[in-house]
Amino acid sequence: MPQANFPLSISAIVIDLDGTLLHTAPELAEAANRMLRDMGRPPVSQELLMSYIGNGISWLVKRALTRDMHAEPDAALYKKALPVFENHYTELLLQSKPFDGVIAGLDVMKNCGFRLGCITNKLARYTEPLLKGVGLANYFEIVLSGDSLPEKKPHPMPLLHAAKFFGVPVEKLLLIGDSLNDALAARAAGCTVFCVPYGYNHGEPVETLDVDAVIADLPGALKLINHA
Numbered sequence: 001m002p003q004a005n006f007p008l009s010i011s012a013i014v015i016d017l018d019g020t021l022l023h024t025a026p027e028l029a030e031a032a033n034r035m036l037r038d039m040g041r042p043p044v045s046q047e048l049l050m051s052y053i054g055n056g057i058s059w060l061v062k063r064a065l066t067r068d069m070h071a072e073p074d075a076a077l078y079k080k081a082l083p084v085f086e087n088h089y090t091e092l093l094l095q096s097k098p099f100d101g102v103i104a105g106l107d108v109m110k111n112c113g114f115r116l117g118c119i120t121n122k123l124a125r126y127t128e129p130l131l132k133g134v135g136l137a138n139y140f141e142i143v144l145s146g147d148s149l150p151e152k153k154p155h156p157m158p159l160l161h162a163a164k165f166f167g168v169p170v171e172k173l174l175l176i177g178d179s180l181n182d183a184l185a186a187r188a189a190g191c192t193v194f195c196v197p198y199g200y201n202h203g204e205p206v207e208t209l210d211v212d213a214v215i216a217d218l219p220g221a222l223k224l225i226n227h228a
Contacts, residue, residue: 016177017120019199031089105218156189
């Protein structure tokens with residue numbers, strides 16, 4: 001990790017969803033295993049399925065089918081499996097819960113005057129009802145899902161879009177995430193990035209990533225930043 005001069009001057013904060021705000025892995029894993037059962041395939045452990053999370057549902061389904069991070073399944077099989085997964089995940093969606101410290105962290109960020117957004121690779125049809133269902137939607141002025149723009153993380157476009165929306169220099173934007181995708185997107189955009197260690201970084205420790213800080217939870221970010 002680079003050595004930053006704390007506290008950093010920040011105007012707006014954007015936060016990842018899966019693995020950062022919400023513990024969605026149990027529901028994603030259960031939906032994947034129900035899909036595999038319906039397809040007549042053996043189940044996958046939740047631990048392995050957690051390592052498959054982070055690049056969107058399409059890749060989660062492909063990895064569950066192939067047991068491989070990068071392999072492409074048979075096209076007809078994938079076409080059949082995807083809607084099966086989607087149906088099961090829709091049923092389970094609102095069972096996800098915020099991680100410890102999320103509500104407290106968002107409250108303090110709001111009270112300190114930081115403008116807040118959520119940037120995720122999750123499809124909008126899941127993101128929006130999920131944030132509303134768990135009571136987080138009202139914290140965010142902008143929510144960018146995986147299909148909101150032509151590109152998604154690790155591309156910098158969502159971060160640059162958010163900075164423009166807030167009317168702040170991208171250097172004054174902070175991304176809080178949990179994975180390599182977040183680190184790469186932030187570095188490409190030129191913004192600050194903190195990672196939490198409890199999320200879904202394909203089983204790899206976030207301390208190895210090119211981030212400005214690893215924070216135990218969302219409130220931990222407030223110790224490292226000042227409002228610009």
